[in-house]
Amino acid sequence: MTQQRITVIRGDGIGPDIIDATTKILDKVGCDFAYDYADAGLVALEEHGELLPQETLDLIAKNKVALKGPLTTPVGEGFTSINVSLRKQFKLYANLRPVMSFKGTKARYEDIDIITVRENTQGMYSGLGQVVSEDGNEAEAMSKITRDGAEKIVVFAYELARREGRKKVTAVHKANILKSTSGLFLKVAREVGERYPDIESAEMIVDNCCMQLVMNPHQFDVIVTTNLFGDILSDLCAGLVGGLGMAPGANIGEDCAIFEAVHGSAPDIAGKNLANPTSVILAAAQMLEYLNMGDKAEKIRAALKDVIESGDRTTRDLGGEAGTTEFTQALLDRL
Numbered sequence: 001m002t003q004q005r006i007t008v009i010r011g012d013g014i015g016p017d018i019i020d021a022t023t024k025i026l027d028k029v030g031c032d033f034a035y036d037y038a039d040a041g042l043v044a045l046e047e048h049g050e051l052l053p054q055e056t057l058d059l060i061a062k063n064k065v066a067l068k069g070p071l072t073t074p075v076g077e078g079f080t081s082i083n084v085s086l087r088k089q090f091k092l093y094a095n096l097r098p099v100m101s102f103k104g105t106k107a108r109y110e111d112i113d114i115i116t117v118r119e120n121t122q123g124m125y126s127g128l129g130q131v132v133s134e135d136g137n138e139a140e141a142m143s144k145i146t147r148d149g150a151e152k153i154v155v156f157a158y159e160l161a162r163r164e165g166r167k168k169v170t171a172v173h174k175a176n177i178l179k180s181t182s183g184l185f186l187k188v189a190r191e192v193g194e195r196y197p198d199i200e201s202a203e204m205i206v207d208n209c210c211m212q213l214v215m216n217p218h219q220f221d222v223i224v225t226t227n228l229f230g231d232i233l234s235d236l237c238a239g240l241v242g243g244l245g246m247a248p249g250a251n252i253g254e255d256c257a258i259f260e261a262v263h264g265s266a267p268d269i270a271g272k273n274l275a276n277p278t279s280v281i282l283a284a285a286q287m288l289e290y291l292n293m294g295d296k297a298e299k300i301r302a303a304l305k306d307v308i309e310s311g312d313r314t315t316r317d318l319g320g321e322a323g324t325t326e327f328t329q330a331l332l333d334r335l
Contacts, residue, residue: 004291005034007059007066012042013265015069018277021328022067022284028335029296031288036063040082041071041265051082057089065291066258067284070265084127086258087120092251093149094156095120096286097234097262104308105242106319109217112240115166116223117157118230120251122149123181125227145181145226150188156252157224158196168200169193172209172225172233185226210236238262245276245317248283250290257290259283273323276315278304281331303334 008023010016026033038056045051051073060066071082086092095118101110122145129142154171161169171189175182186203193201204212206229212219213233217240223233238247244263251258261280269275281300288297307314313330314320322330 003032003034004065005036005063006287007056007063008035008037009040009056009066009068009071010037010043011040011069011071011265013070013072013267013270014275015041015071015261015265017271017273017275017324018261018280019067019069021277021324022280024328025281025300025331025335026284026288028332029299031293031296038066040068041073045074052085060086060090060256060258064256065287067280067287068258068260069280070261070263072265072267080127083260084125087251088127090251090253090256090258091121092253092256092258093119093121093152094250094252095230095234096160096250096252097230097237097247098282098286099234099237099241099247101241102246102305102308104311104314104318105246107240107242107246109240112217112237114217114220114223114237114240115160116225116230116234116237117153117160118224118234119149119153119185119226121227122146123227125231143178143181143228145184147184147188150185151192154189154192154224157222158192158199161199161222162196166199166221168202168221169196170202170204170209170220170223172204172206172223172229174206174229176205182226189224206233209233213237213240234262243317245279246282248279248281248286250283250286252290257287259287259290273325274316275324276317277324277328278308299335300331303331306334307331 010019036059038059073081097116101112124143126144132139173182173186175186238244247262249260249262285297285300307330313322313326315327
């Protein structure tokens, strides 16, 4: 059997700390991956003069699977978001953001288990029609939704629900106001839902969904929505389980996938052995499931659950006093 090669982008800020911790865990659990390291973000800008070098894109295209740490896109300097560029380049139309409660995180809720399925390439993040007038007094941007794009993401959500034994899919929209774009998304979601009579279909206006997630999050199972709303809702969901440090992300296309920590690069604590690597470790578990190595993913999640619940060598954001290396060692000990 050919050894699976993984493109690894360590990123910047705390990226190298948490990615290195994660590859140790993948090795410990017996994945036997070959890692091809590539640069992106500020590290790539310093080394290669560009945020996303062609050799990095070539490695991702070759291996079809990538594990990525947080990347910094300089703000307000004309640089395009690296994450958006990657999603467009590889047609990663589905952004998969699961959140799950871990006892010991001191989160506000218990027993949360919600997956947000976010359309990743259209809507307000498509980058179309972004114009600022010469006098700086007016700005425009265009949102574009296609029937094909809406259908692909909604089908993805229902197939995920069926595969994982989920019982309900909620389509989140703003069709009462955005009658064209959100209206088309909702129309398609209703049509797709009828094809899955075994799964309960629900729909909810996005502002009400935000309120309901705070008041009664346990009513949600799988949420499917458009790009901008998905970005906001998935972070809200992360807040239910202890923050972005507990939330992984997967970007999935027809033949390529990138798995990532969804939080920022936290340059203020970079290299200080303070970062919690849980987000990217959980993203690696998503990667294992994508590669049909679900048994290894479950071992990693079980080790995480035990470390966090017992408070054994947890990082400060989890109420402990340990650093990244000690937290990682606690996981390695269990594996």
